[in-house]
Amino acid sequence: MKVFLQVLLAALLGVEQACSLMCFSCTKQKSNFYCLWPTICSKLDNYCVTQSISTGTGKIVDYGYSLSKACSAICPISSFDNYVTVVDNKCCSTSLCNFSAAGSGPQASAPLLSLGVLLSLLSAMLWLGP
Template identity: 60%
Template sequence: TGSSRMKVFLPVLLAALLGVEQAHSLVCFSCKNQKSNLNCLTPTMCSDSDHYCVTVSASAGIGNVVDLGRTLNKFCSPICPGPSVNLAVVSVGTHCCQSFLCNISAAGGGPQVSATVLAIGLLLSLLAVLLQP
């Protein structure tokens, strides 16, 4: 029956999602010069020499008076780039992390989501779709 196959499929799916975290190559989100984090959610398999997922968020402006925009970059890297910089006109936030898709946040140093939380969220979304009448 369909429900018995579902009972077997879900634990296998969850195990597969969590198992990816244990793989040798790191997987990070990547993007280049984007304005929105929605455009920065493309998973990329890093090379064996890459040990970090990096998020660099840069914004320019003068306080709340002049906003010159913001750019977001995400990538794999063998090293963690330099520290965050906050000058009067330019702010650059850099955040490094070392686990599966850990650079989901747009903030340089903002809240991070673990692979387990991502897997559970994906599983719940899948369940909601499959259980619809």
């Protein structure tokens, strides 16, 4: 059992070096909660992109918010704000770096996320017992 967990930890920590870039992916979601699905990018992709779109005129008229995340070969650095629609694009270039909806906020590394998954599995295994 201990050997299995050690091999699993080594494999999870080595994922970033062994595979292509990995990014979280979603399309037009209302919350970051629905944007935490990891995707293995193609060899041509160099960036994880987070795009947030807000429409409305502040607190008076709010037409909504949309969040999308994906792998991309280029970094769309353009942002747009015409006081009714705000489009904000954020890019990063390490695996699973687009964890945050803010793009420039707190980021999580692949080893840190792997460690969290491993600890969750370990606690579940211990809770279930032998």
